[in-house]
Amino acid sequence: MIPFYSINQLTSEEKSLLKNSRVLIIGAGGLGSPVAYYLTAAGIGNLGIVDSDVVDLSNLQRQILHRTSSLGVPKVESAVKRLKKINPDVKIETFNTRLSRDNVMEIIQGFDIVVDAVDNFSARYLSNDACVIQNKPLIEAGVLRFDGQVMTILPGKGPCYRCIFPSPPPANAVPTCQETGILGAVAGVIGVVQATEVIKLILNKGNPLVGKLLIFNGLNMEFITVKASRNPDCPVCGDKPFC
Numbered sequence: 001m002i003p004f005y006s007i008n009q010l011t012s013e014e015k016s017l018l019k020n021s022r023v024l025i026i027g028a029g030g031l032g033s034p035v036a037y038y039l040t041a042a043g044i045g046n047l048g049i050v051d052s053d054v055v056d057l058s059n060l061q062r063q064i065l066h067r068t069s070s071l072g073v074p075k076v077e078s079a080v081k082r083l084k085k086i087n088p089d090v091k092i093e094t095f096n097t098r099l100s101r102d103n104v105m106e107i108i109q110g111f112d113i114v115v116d117a118v119d120n121f122s123a124r125y126l127s128n129d130a131c132v133i134q135n136k137p138l139i140e141a142g143v144l145r146f147d148g149q150v151m152t153i154l155p156g157k158g159p160c161y162r163c164i165f166p167s168p169p170p171a172n173a174v175p176t177c178q179e180t181g182i183l184g185a186v187a188g189v190i191g192v193v194q195a196t197e198v199i200k201l202i203l204n205k206g207n208p209l210v211g212k213l214l215i216f217n218g219l220n221m222e223f224i225t226v227k228a229s230r231n232p233d234c235p236v237c238g239d240k241p242f243c
């Protein structure tokens with residue numbers, strides 16, 4: 001037998017922490033897939049998944065939650081089917097909708113931790129702002145081509161996304177995932193980092209990526225960490241927030 005670490009090596013208290021936690025994953029695509037797989041396999045008891053798209057053949061190289069047998073099916077539906085096969089006891093609340101100003105506050109309020117696994121700036125800023133307002137931990141990440149980045153946002157304890165990137169880039173200034181593509185395995189690397197951060201927060205272990213931006217370069221196979229500070233002029237978490 002090959003020895004390996006398993007969930008059985010956690011204490012009963014730690015297992016209970018995982019089982020009773022509620023984690024929202026915004027996006028069931030390239031990042032959301034590995035995040036959802038590992039959180040479900042780790043024994044997280046309650047997941048929420050937000051996604052308004054259907055399974056598309058062109059995305060399956062990175063959206064590994066889904067199968068060719070689910071083409072055209074809502075991604076949240078496909079995700080539940082797959083995740084229940086890993087852990088039939090996981091409770092999954094689905095939101096087959098696009099994150100918007102009108103629904104973001106209500107959607108995130110029932111969860112302890114939010115994972116940003118989206119592919120567009122508007123959803124990224126919406127989830128950041130809503131999590132800061134509701135004081136919820138947010139695991140933020142993005143991927144493009146061979147690169148990715150991750151940071152963990154604990155409101156009041158470190159910078160938020162807007163502290164580092166105050167406003168979205170102008171439309172068309174940054175190519176979209178569809179235009180430039182993403183190596184599926186890079187989304188896997190970054191999604192696994194996000195899942196690890198979630199589990200660390202729930203178990204209160206280690207040092208989360210708070211005040212640190214982890215940058216991954218897949219071509220050179222380098223991880224670097226850049227320090228980041230809270231911006232006192234941040235419009236969301238600064239000394240005089242606008243919200």
Ligand SMILES: [Zn+2]
Nearest residue numbers: 160163234237
């Ligand atoms: Zn901020």
